[in-house]
Amino acid sequence: MSLFQSPLLCPLFEYTSGRWIYNESQRLAERRLVFNVDELKKATATSVNRPVSDVKSCRKMAEGGFNRVFDISMEDGSSVLARLHYPSTVPRHLAVVSEVATLDFVRAHGIPTPRVLAYSVDANAVGAEYMLMEKLPGRPLGNAWFNFSEEERLKVLHKIVELEAKLFAIKLPASGSVYYARDLSPGTLRIDVPGSGDGLCIGPYAALRWWSGERAGLDIDRGPHDDPCLVLKTAAEKELAWIRAYGRPRFPFLRAYRETFDYNKQDPVEHAWSLLDYIQLAPYLVPPCSKLNQPVLRHPDLQPNNILISEDLSITSLLDWRHSMVLPTFLAAGIPDMFQNYDDEESMSFVPPRLPDNLELMDEEEQARAREQFRRRHIHFYYLSFTQRMNEPHWHALEQDTGLLRRRIFTDASGPWEGLNTPLQMDIARITQNWSNITPVKPDGTVPPCPVVLEEQEVRRRAALAESLQEVDSEMERIHGVLGIASDGWIPNESYERAMERAALIKEEGLCEVSDDAWLLGMTNRHWPFDDWDEDE
Known part of the structure; x- marks a missing residue:
């Protein structure tokens, strides 16, 4: 492994797109992905019938809760997208092969999706499960959606519903997930998709x-x-x-x-x-x-x-x-x-x-x-x-x-x-x-x-609990807005320090409100929503 690929030095292996104001070490560990960069380049070059010398760079493009996407660019300016699943993503084998088949299936029915060039879910030289896909034009809708005019939002919305109508028109024989039969182990139950002609099930x-x-x-x-x-x-x-x-x-x-x-x-x-x-x-x-x-x-x-x-x-x-x-x-x-x-x-x-x-x-x-x-x-x-x-x-x-x-x-x-x-x-x-x-x-x-x-009394008990939880949801949504965090505590890198300061102030105010009750003060402090905690307790 080259120096560039060292797990201690390579930023390609770490999650860098944001931070968490609590349990950050666990979230980062779930998203740490060590792999062989040179072998990924080789696999990419092979997928487009190029020599590996044609690979110009490997750049981290996006990362989420289950995988990381890399833009692997060629000397001629073209690119291939490589998506690697985190080790924590489950089901390990089925998640990849089902998505490969699903992408091919829906694209054949008029849904715009990237074409899969190659994929691997078994032990391989890359050291991770991967999908290699064509890079399609366009930019993520992202935050622009919330800044669009009414006319722009309706234009995009109309096109989305059009695509959904195509999905609802597809006749399928059963509930489950879509696969190529070749990717399922012998003995796995399956129901063929009529008329697919390419082993879809x-x-x-x-x-x-x-x-x-x-x-x-x-x-x-x-x-x-x-x-x-x-x-x-x-x-x-x-x-x-x-x-x-x-x-x-x-x-x-x-x-x-x-x-x-x-x-x-x-x-x-x-x-x-x-x-x-x-x-x-x-x-x-x-x-x-x-x-x-x-x-x-x-x-x-x-x-x-x-x-x-x-x-x-x-x-x-x-x-x-x-x-x-x-x-x-x-x-x-x-x-x-x-x-x-x-x-x-x-x-x-x-x-x-x-x-x-x-x-x-x-x-x-x-x-x-x-x-x-x-x-x-x-x-x-x-x-x-x-x-x-x-x-x-x-x-x-x-x-x-x-x-x-x-x-x-x-x-x-x-x-x-x-x-x-x-x-x-x-x-x-x-x-x-x-x-x-x-x-x-x-x-x-x-x-x-x-x-x-x-019994009516039991219905009222359940309703009262549900109402209390809804009130908690509303209050947490308000606090998340004040802190600028997602529901799991995620926040953009540039907003992390300010969010931590605000969270500390909110905790100080919250503890002050219950300071006259020693037991409640202890419980509130122990179970404070924005501190690190044991997720298995």
């Missing part, structure tokens, strides 16, 4: 929720599934298997929630009971309409940095299809996070938004809040409006009264348990309260009885 789910932590070692059913009820049930059975093997009482992972529970550890057995209740409800959550059960593939993380645009605001590529899943339409539906405004009552009513009539009379801060609220409502409304016009299958799923509740309970039942029981408990309570709208009516006109019965 639906295989096990590659989504992170199925593989995080010890879940990767569980002997469980991970699909594929051609029965929507199995999609619902196996997601919860996965988490039940993990609780039985590894579950132990722990504090909620989000430390700001701990005061709500009087700083008591939460019992995974309580979550297991909720999962068993959910499994009883699962058969009734499947819609009777066959169109809502049609498997569909969507982009797993449609956020601004994964969308490349040209100068005329055309979409040149949708990037990062890692962890993609095919799900029944009623579960796959939903407004992408960057467009949705579900917490706003006016947005949920699907009415055209407008700025307040008295906007000019507001002070600067009030105007800023009003304009941001309008921006969020504007995007939410027009995403729905464009979807209604161009993507009937998705619109049909979105207009179902209980659609959001079905998706929420599936997400909360399938997500890794991290010391919080309330979300799934509240979902179950809402299902029981909306039972007549959830379950299909029998031929004789009657509604089957709900298999889960909750």
